[in-house]
Structures are given as C-alpha cells and as structure tokens.
Amino acid sequence: MKHRLGKVGLLFLVLVLALASVGVAFAAWTDTITISGSVTTGELDWEIVDGSSTQKPDAPDWNCFWNLETGRRFADPEGKNVATTTVTHVDKDTMNVVIDNAYPYYFDHIAFEGHGLGTIPFKIWKVNIYRDAVLLTTLYQNGYAYLDYNGDGANDLELWWGDNFGLQMHYCDRVDFSFEILVLQPAPQNDSLEFTIEIVAIQWNEYVKGPLPTPTP
Amino acid sequence: MKRLGILFLVLVIALGGIGAAFAAWTDTVTISGTVNTGTVDIVIEATSGTEVYKDLRDDSMVACYYREDHGVKTYNLELGPLPPPGGLLVAWADGNITSTIGDTMSFEFQNIFPTENFTFFVDALFQYVGSVPAKINSITISDVVNPDVLDELDIQTVALRWDPKEQEPLSETVDIGTQLHQGDWVWVVLGIRVPQENALMGKSASGTITIELIQWNEGP
Numbered sequence: 262m263k264h265r266l267g268k269v270g271l272l273f274l275v276l277v278l279a280l281a282s283v284g285v286a287f288a289a290w291t292d293t294i295t296i297s298g299s300v301t302t303g304e305l306d307w308e309i310v311d312g313s314s315t316q317k318p319d320a321p322d323w324n325c326f327w328n329l330e331t332g333r334r335f336a337d338p339e340g341k342n343v344a345t346t347t348v349t350h351v352d353k354d355t356m357n358v359v360i361d362n363a364y365p366y367y368f369d370h371i372a373f374e375g376h377g378l379g380t381i382p383f384k385i386w387k388v389n390i391y392r393d394a395v396l397l398t399t400l401y402q403n404g405y406a407y408l409d410y411n412g413d414g415a416n417d418l419e420l421w422w423g424d425n426f427g428l429q430m431h432y433c434d435r436v437d438f439s440f441e442i443l444v445l446q447p448a449p450q451n452d453s454l455e456f457t458i459e460i461v462a463i464q465w466n467e468y469v470k471g472p473l474p475t476p477t478p
Numbered sequence: 479m480k481r482l483g484i485l486f487l488v489l490v491i492a493l494g495g496i497g498a499a500f501a502a503w504t505d506t507v508t509i510s511g512t513v514n515t516g517t518v519d520i521v522i523e524a525t526s527g528t529e530v531y532k533d534l535r536d537d538s539m540v541a542c543y544y545r546e547d548h549g550v551k552t553y554n555l556e557l558g559p560l561p562p563p564g565g566l567l568v569a570w571a572d573g574n575i576t577s578t579i580g581d582t583m584s585f586e587f588q589n590i591f592p593t594e595n596f597t598f599f600v601d602a603l604f605q606y607v608g609s610v611p612a613k614i615n616s617i618t619i620s621d622v623v624n625p626d627v628l629d630e631l632d633i634q635t636v637a638l639r640w641d642p643k644e645q646e647p648l649s650e651t652v653d654i655g656t657q658l659h660q661g662d663w664v665w666v667v668l669g670i671r672v673p674q675e676n677a678l679m680g681k682s683a684s685g686t687i688t689i690e691l692i693q694w695n696e697g698p
Contacts, residue, residue, distance in 0.1 A: 305503040305504065305505045306505050307505055307507065308507065309507050322695075324695055337695060339694075341611065341694070343516070343609075343610055343611060344516065351510075353507075354506070354507045354508060355507070355508045355509075355510065356507070356508070356509045356510075357509075357510050357511070357512075358509060358510070358511040358512070359511070359512045359513075359514070360511075360512070360513045360514065361514045362514065362515075362516035362609045362610065363513045363514060363515045363516060364515065364516050364518075364610040364693050364695070365693060365696070366695060366696070375507065379505070381503065383505065386504065418513060440509075442511070442513070444513060444515065448513075448515050449515060450515055450516065450517045450518065450519075451515060451516070451517045452514075452515050453512055453513070453514050453515075454512070454513040454514075454515065455510075455511065455512050455513075456510075456511045456512075456513075457508060457509070457510050457511065458508070458509040458510075458511070459506050459507070459508050459509075460506065460507050460508075460509070461504050461505075461506045462504060462505050462506070462507075463502050463503070463504045464502050464503045464504075467502035467503075473502060
C-alpha cells in the first residue's frame with residue numbers, strides 16, 4: 262500500500278527543513294569568560310575602654326579659680342569632700358558623668374582610654390558639645406565651651422576639650438583622652454545641668470581640620 | 479548605545495564624587511553628663527522674746543521668756559515664770575519669722591524702759607540647711623532710722639553655736655569667717671537695756687541686720 266504525501270505532509274516537511282536551517286544559524290561556536298566580584302567593606306569602630314576612666318580623687322575636692330583657661334587648680338586645703346563625681350561606663354560607645362552637690366569653682370579632670378576596633382584607620386575629627394540636647398558648639402581643635410542653662414546671659418559651666426584632634430588610630434591602638442569641667446559662679450543652686458560630649462572619629466583618608474568640604478557643582 | 483553608556487558612566491562618577499564629599503564614614507563615642515548643683519541656705523527655725531508684766535496683785539515686775547517655734551509659743555520656765563494672771567503687759571521684745579522660706583525675720587522692742595538688772599532680748603535659732611558648706615561673709619546694719627537713739631541704748635549681741643539635742647548654746651562663738659555645715663545651728667541673741675535717761679522716753683529707732691553667707695571655698 263503506497264502512501265503519498267498529501268498537502269499537509271508537504272507543508273510539515275518544509276517547516277522542519279526551514280527550522281533546521283535556522284537552528285544552525287543560531288548555534289555558532291562560542292566561548293565565555295566570567296568575572297564574579299564581591300566587595301567586603303571595612304568597619305570604622307572605636308570604643309571607650311571599660312574601667313579606664315580616671316578623675317580627681319573624691320576627697321579632697323578640687324577647685325579652679327576662676328576659669329579653666331588661666332585658672333589655678335588646687336585641692337581644697339581643708340580636705341573637704343562636698344561634691345562627688347561619678348563616671349560610669351554605660352556601653353562601649355557611651356560614658357556617663359554625674360557630679361552631685363556641685364558648687365561654684367568645683368572642678369574635675371576626667372580621662373579615659375579610647376580603643377581602635379575597626380578595620381579602617383581613623384582620625385579624631387571633632388567634638389560636639391550639647392547643652393540640654395541642643396548642639397552648642399563643635400570643636401575641631403583644642404578649645405572651650407561655655408554653657409548657660411537659664412538664659413540669663415551668664416555662663417554656668419565651662420568645658421575644656423584638649424586632646425588628640427587629628428590623631429590617627431588603627432586597630433587595637435589605645436589612646437588617652439581627657440576633658441575638664443568647671444562649675445561657674447552663676448550656676449543656679451539646687452539644679453540639674455545636663456551636657457553631652459560626642460567625640461567623632463572619621464575615616465583617615467577624609468580627615469580635614471574642620472567641616473567636610475561641600476561638593477562643587 | 480554608545481552615547482547611553484558614556485552618559486551612565488558620567489552619572490556614576492558624579493554620584494560617587496558627591497557621596498564621598500558628604501558621607502565619610504564616622505564613628506562616635508558619647509559622654510553624657512549631669513551636674514547637680516548644691517545649695518547655700520540658712521533658715522530661721524525659731525525665735526524667742528521677752529514680755530514684761532506688771533502683776534496687779536502686788537505691783538511687781540514680772541519678766542517672762544518664751545520661744546515661738548513654727549507658730550507654737552512656749553514659755554521658758556527655766557528663765558522666768560508664766561505671765562501673772564490678769565497681769566498688765568507693759569513692754570515686750572518680740573521676733574517674728576516673716577518669710578515662708580525662713581530667711582527673714584522682724585523684731586520689735588516695744589515700750590521698753592530703764593531697768594536695773596534686766597535686759598529685754600529677742601533671739602533667733604538659725605539652722606544651716608545648705609548642702610555646700612558656707613562661711614559667714616558679712617554682717618551689715620542698714621536702713622537705720624534715728625541712729626542717735628540706738629547709740630544711747632545699751633545693745634548687746636551674742637552669737638553662739640547651738641546644740642539642738644540639749645537645746646542649749648555651746649561655747650563656740652560665731653562670727654565673720656565661721657564655717658557652717660549642713661545641720662549646724664546658731665543661736666543669735668539681741669539684748670537691749672535702756673539707760674536711766676529721761677531723754678530716751680518716747681523715742682523710736684529701727685534698722686535692718688543682714689547676715690550674708692558665702693560658699694566656704696570663697697569665704698573670708
């Protein structure tokens with residue numbers, strides 16, 4: 262029994278041949294190389310070393326007359342212990358200072374160790390000083406801050422920050438930092454005066470002695 | 479395609495440049511601080527005064543001494559008797575705390591007259607309640623009216639430390655430069671005797687005494 266290709270069969274055959282020729286055209290020889298990449302960023306991190314803080318002895322109190330710039334610092338000749346400074350290590354990034362029963366010209370010098378943790382070298386860039394959570398001043402070099410709490414135009418506290426601006430720290434470096442605080446005569450009695458000091462470190466390669474430059478258009 | 483590629487590359491470089499300028503990596507440590515200030519504060523806790531009666535039963539003079547402590551008046555029977563029944567109050571020396579925070583008092587010597595062995599007096603008990611030690615910096619007398627009358631009177635003042643437990647003065651005198659700590663008490667007495675001079679009849683004089691304390695580390 263003979264079979265003949267009908268019209269439909271003929272069309273199918275033509276299509277198969279056509280597709281086969283197309284397939285040959287798409288399947289040329291190729292070779293590929295692949296570059297896979299990943300970027301692992303470093304970390305800029307430092308800490309306040311727990312247990313590293315030091316201050317003037319609890320007794321006798323230390324006084325400084327009449328300001329931190331030129332004042333004379335001495336222990337109370339009577340050996341009195343009237344005010345108390347307590348420094349607490351809250352966490353690796355935070356330290357808390359409380360001075361109780363402070364009075365004019367009570368003064369303390371508080372020091373602590375900073376410790377490099379991250380993989381990126383950094384420099385001590387700036388110190389922000391806040392009064393009652395309001396940014397009062399930013400220091401880019403040694404300097405003083407004067408804090409007026411009751412808005413009477415007379416300063417109540419004086420702070421001095423003198424350490425290590427621009428100092429470069431690497432992983433595991435330990436560096437001593439310190440600041441001073443002085444209660445001034447206009448300080449209100451029986452009051453609570455709050456301040457915050459932020460010490461900001463910046464990656465070493467972008468350190469400038471001042472605010473970061475703004476980009477030029 | 480070529481133009482688009484160049485444009486993309488320029489954008490990437492530009493954005494990268496802006497990012498570097500604005501957002502350097504930083505890490506911050508924070509020191510939070512609180513300064514709780516103390517106080518320099520002395521308050522007047524109690525006053526004492528003198529009342530002089532004429533006992534109408536026998537015409538004798540009876541001097542009575544009392545203490546007024548927060549509005550409660552108590553006669554001191556160690557120093558004198560109770561007022562005589564129906565007695566005539568002739569003269570008195572009285573002190574009153576006049577401010578709610580206890581830093582002001584007024585005293586008044588009224589209708590006082592010459593006496594041989596008797597002094598009209600008022601006193602005040604001060605308690606130092608400040609948390610910062612203080613020294614007596616100054617004692618000033620001001621607003622004096624008729625100072626010539628005061629000059630003619632025999633005025634005596636005594637200031638001693640006071641023992642609040644035994645309720646009696648101690649031997650240590652208190653003067654300018656004396657240091658006070660929290661809980662210390664001071665007894666101040668002002669006594670007046672009128673000399674036997676007719677010129678002092680019907681006279682009046684007044685003045686203000688101000689006692690200033692200063693934190694001990696700045697005191698005299």
